[in-house]
Amino acid sequence: MNKFFCLLLCLCLSACATLGLQKPQVSVVDIKPVASSLLEQNFDLVLRLQNPNRLPLSATGLSFDLRVNGQQLASAVSKQGIQLPALGETTIQLRLHTTLLGWLKQMGAVMQGNGQLDYQLQGKLEGLEGLGDLPFSSTGEWKLP
Secondary structure (H helix, E strand, O other), rough: OHHHHHHHHHHHHHHHHHHOOOEEEEEEEEEEEOOOOOOOEEEEEEEEEEOOHHHHHHHHOEEEEEEOOOOEEEEEEOOOOOEEEOOOOEEEEEEEEHHHHHHHHHHHHHHHOOOEEEEEEEEEEEEOOOEEEEEEEEEEEEEOO
16 A cells, blocks of 8 residues: 555656646735834735746745845745736735834934845745645845835
C-alpha cells in the first residue's frame, strides 16, 4: 500500500513539473488604513496579480509575508478564491494586520527618508487547480500619499 502512495506522489510531482507554470507577478497597488486599536493597526491592502501563463489559473487562496525596508511587517493569509485569466490580471483586497511597534519602526524610517517604502512580498497561491501551491515573490516601492 505504501508503494502505491509513493508512486502516486511521484506521478503528481512529475505532472506539476511538466506543466511548467510561470510564477505570477504580484505587486502592491494600494494600502489604506482602516479602524485600528492601540496595539494593532489594520490596513486594506490591494494586490495586483498578473498571470504570464497561457492557461487560466484558479486558486483557493493565498498566503504571504510582507517585508518593508528589509524588516518583517506582516504575514497574511486569505481563503478568498482567485481567478486569473490566461495572460491576464486581477486585483484582490485583503485585510492586513500589523503591530504598533512594527508600524512605528516603519514610520520612523519614512520620516527620516523621502516618504518611500521598499517592500518585498513572498508567498504562494494556495490550492492551485487542485495540484498544489505556486510560489511568488515581488519587490517594489510604494510612496506615501
